[in-house]
Amino acid sequence: MSKVSERDVVMIALFAALIAVLGLVPKLTLASGIPITAQTLGIMLCGTVLGAWRGAAAAALFCLLTLLGLPLLAGGRGGLGVLMTPWAGFFVGFPIAAFVTGLVMERMRALPVAAGAAAGSVFGGIVALYVFALAWYMLAKPAGLGEAVTVAALPFIPGDLIKAVLAALVTQALAKARPGALPSRG
Amino acid sequence: MSEIRLERAAYGVNGREILCPLTLTLDERRIGVVGRNGSGKSTLARLLAGLIAPTGGAVMVGGDDLFADRKAALARVGILFQNPDHQIIFPTCGEEVSFGLVQQGRNDAEAAARAAMAEIGKAHWWDRPVGTLSGGQRHLLCLVSVLAMAPEWLILDEPFAGLDIPTTRALHARLAALPQRVVMISHDPEALEGFDRVIWLEAGAVAADGPASEVLARFRAAMEGEGDDLTDLAG
Amino acid sequence: MISLTSPVETVFHRWPAGLKLALLCVAGTGLFMLASLAGQLVALALVAAFYTLPGMRFARAGLAALRPVALFAALIAAWHVATGTLAEGAVIVLRLLSAVALANLVTMTTRLADMLAVLHWLTAPLRRIGLNTRPPELAISLVIRFIPVLSEKGAALAESYRARSPRRRAGWRIAAPLAGLALDDADHVAEALRARGGLSEGARK
Ligand SMILES: Nc1ncnc2c1ncn2[C@@H]1O[C@H](COP(=O)(O)OP(=O)(O)OP(=O)(O)O)[C@@H](O)[C@H]1O
Numbered sequence: 001m002s003k004v005s006e007r008d009v010v011m012i013a014l015f016a017a018l019i020a021v022l023g024l025v026p027k028l029t030l031a032s033g034i035p036i037t038a039q040t041l042g043i044m045l046c047g048t049v050l051g052a053w054r055g056a057a058a059a060a061l062f063c064l065l066t067l068l069g070l071p072l073l074a075g076g077r078g079g080l081g082v083l084m085t086p087w088a089g090f091f092v093g094f095p096i097a098a099f100v101t102g103l104v105m106e107r108m109r110a111l112p113v114a115a116g117a118a119a120g121s122v123f124g125g126i127v128a129l130y131v132f133a134l135a136w137y138m139l140a141k142p143a144g145l146g147e148a149v150t151v152a153a154l155p156f157i158p159g160d161l162i163k164a165v166l167a168a169l170v171t172q173a174l175a176k177a178r179p180g181a182l183p184s185r186g
Numbered sequence: 187m188s189e190i191r192l193e194r195a196a197y198g199v200n201g202r203e204i205l206c207p208l209t210l211t212l213d214e215r216r217i218g219v220v221g222r223n224g225s226g227k228s229t230l231a232r233l234l235a236g237l238i239a240p241t242g243g244a245v246m247v248g249g250d251d252l253f254a255d256r257k258a259a260l261a262r263v264g265i266l267f268q269n270p271d272h273q274i275i276f277p278t279c280g281e282e283v284s285f286g287l288v289q290q291g292r293n294d295a296e297a298a299a300r301a302a303m304a305e306i307g308k309a310h311w312w313d314r315p316v317g318t319l320s321g322g323q324r325h326l327l328c329l330v331s332v333l334a335m336a337p338e339w340l341i342l343d344e345p346f347a348g349l350d351i352p353t354t355r356a357l358h359a360r361l362a363a364l365p366q367r368v369v370m371i372s373h374d375p376e377a378l379e380g381f382d383r384v385i386w387l388e389a390g391a392v393a394a395d396g397p398a399s400e401v402l403a404r405f406r407a408a409m410e411g412e413g414d415d416l417t418d419l420a421g
Numbered sequence: 422m423i424s425l426t427s428p429v430e431t432v433f434h435r436w437p438a439g440l441k442l443a444l445l446c447v448a449g450t451g452l453f454m455l456a457s458l459a460g461q462l463v464a465l466a467l468v469a470a471f472y473t474l475p476g477m478r479f480a481r482a483g484l485a486a487l488r489p490v491a492l493f494a495a496l497i498a499a500w501h502v503a504t505g506t507l508a509e510g511a512v513i514v515l516r517l518l519s520a521v522a523l524a525n526l527v528t529m530t531t532r533l534a535d536m537l538a539v540l541h542w543l544t545a546p547l548r549r550i551g552l553n554t555r556p557p558e559l560a561i562s563l564v565i566r567f568i569p570v571l572s573e574k575g576a577a578l579a580e581s582y583r584a585r586s587p588r589r590r591a592g593w594r595i596a597a598p599l600a601g602l603a604l605d606d607a608d609h610v611a612e613a614l615r616a617r618g619g620l621s622e623g624a625r626k
């Protein structure tokens with residue numbers, strides 16, 4: 001990691017804001033009654049567009065501001081209360097998700113942008129995030145693996161798969177509109 | 187007071203030369219820069235302010251490399267961008283003006299910012315969202331933000347663009363009274379009348395450099411003689 | 422930027438932010454270790470009392486802030502009903518409510534500026550070992566600045582989408598152009614930042 005530049009800081013701040021703004025996009029509700037929002041789409045985009053460390057920094061910044069009391073989570077939630085539910089791993093894990101997403105995107109340069117972004121989003125935004133969040137759930141509630149998977153993972157997976165596809169489409173659209181503008185592939 | 191030295195300073199993007207190697211020493215109180223659209227005036231301004239590093243040669247202000255040393259740069263050079271929307275960072279006028287002062291490490295940043303706004307009669311702008319200002323008003327806000335920081339040099343990239351006649355006149359008087367050294371880019375030769383020196387840029391090179399009356403007369407004559415055709419615009 | 426701080430001035434507003442955060446850590450740990458149902462009931466009653474102390478308007482706001490937890494509480498309750506572990510489930514649901522309510526209480530009574538001051542204080546050791554904490558601090562104020570700007574741009578994009586589409590809502594479709602606008606802005610803001618000192622170390626205080 002080279003010295004941080006103004007452009008890095010600005011880009012990180014802009015994408016942290018983007019995560020927040022995507023949380024405002026009206027949510028749709030899946031048949032299971034679980035709302036899905038574009039917020040995790042924002043996390044995946046941090047990784048696919050900014051790359052590993054910048055993406056993780058943007059997600060961490062978003063988490064920090066939410067905890068400090070800004071209502072940035074979908075539905076206007078925020079504040080320290082977010083940390084107190086057993087599901088908090090899904091929130092605290094955002095930087096990890098963005099990091100892994102970005103890492104996959106950076107390492108799989110041979111893949112076309114859309115495929116790399118889809119793979120990154122699945123590994124980072126779903127696999128890595130769920131592993132972390134389920135471990136958190138099991139420790140915080142406390143609960144066994146079976147319960148954690150049933151209550152904390154299964155209901156959300158369909159929505160997150162949709163978002164991984166969207167993240168790939170959005171990243172590809174960006175790469176097409178601004179050739180050479182993806183720091184993750186820069 | 188510090189002087190600005192350019193030693194074979196050049197700037198290019200993707201192999202295209204935007205500024206040819208320039209060797210200049212700027213130490214007059216009032217320096218004007220003229221030239222056609224795309225001749226490299228704004229690029230020169232960004233180079234002088236240390237916003238970009240020369241791709242060849244060196245730019246030094248009072249012995250400091252302002253690109254590398256941003257802390258020194260704040261006391262040395264303030265720049266007014268050609269486009270105010272590219273300069274404004276914060277959502278309210280008060281925050282925008284205070285920011286530079288906070289960056290300078292001043293403890294009285296807010297008070298100083300308020301004083302600077304009061305000086306141009308815009309104290310009531312403090313809480314005003316920047317988005318509600320007109321284009322010309324934004325330009326004025328940017329100018330106040332820079333003036334408040336009281337740098338040794340002011341680089342003004344077309345400070346009068348979009349301002350109405352009374353505001354231009356008031357600003358002109360204000361700038362004339364400033365103790366600082368000024369580099370002013372302008373398309374209006376009249377605004378540079380009485381300056382100590384004027385530099386005329388053409389396609390990234392100095393076409394003329396000397397006393398205002400002389401250079402401006404030649405510049406005017408050349409501009410009158412130009413065709414009414416846009417194809418020869420640089421870029 | 423609207424924060425979650427309550428406009429109703431309470432005694433807790435006057436407590437130092439650092440103290441509130443420390444107490445929250447202690448209370449959170451206590452709640453986690455407390456395994457008895459009666460104990461959890463008392464704890465919840467105590468938390469409720471804190472909320473009613475400043476008056477009913479504040480208490481109602483507090484209750485509204487708890488609403489999102491309902492879904493989580495219901496999921497947990499459903500699991501424990503299904504597995505027949507009711508007593509255990511009750512302890513966990515009560516603990517969840519108390520812990521979230523206490524944390525919300527700190528959020529509702531602490532201004533963002535005070536939170537940032539605590540953060541600045543907590544990161545002091547980093548500065549002492551020579552790390553520059555200015556970039557993250559600057560980033561925080563930039564995010565607060567960008568959110569309203571980006572959401573305005575998002576709204577404008579959604580509108581121009583609707584103007585040329587039979588769909589009523591643009592939804593995620595504005596994500597790509599919005600991210601594009603963010604990337605375009607980055608260059609200009611970075612330069613404006615450089616013009617006024619950029620990330621220069623120790624520029625502040
Ligand atoms: N980032 C960039 N990438 C590529 N070309 C650039 C870049 N910035 C400037 N240029 C080119 O450099 C040349 C000089 O631009 P500059 O903005 O300095 O002109 P100017 O003299 O300020 O013009 P104007 O009077 O229109 O403001 C132009 O031809 C422009 O197209």
Ligand SMILES: [Mg+2]
Pocket residue numbers: 227228229268343
């Ligand atoms: Mg220009």
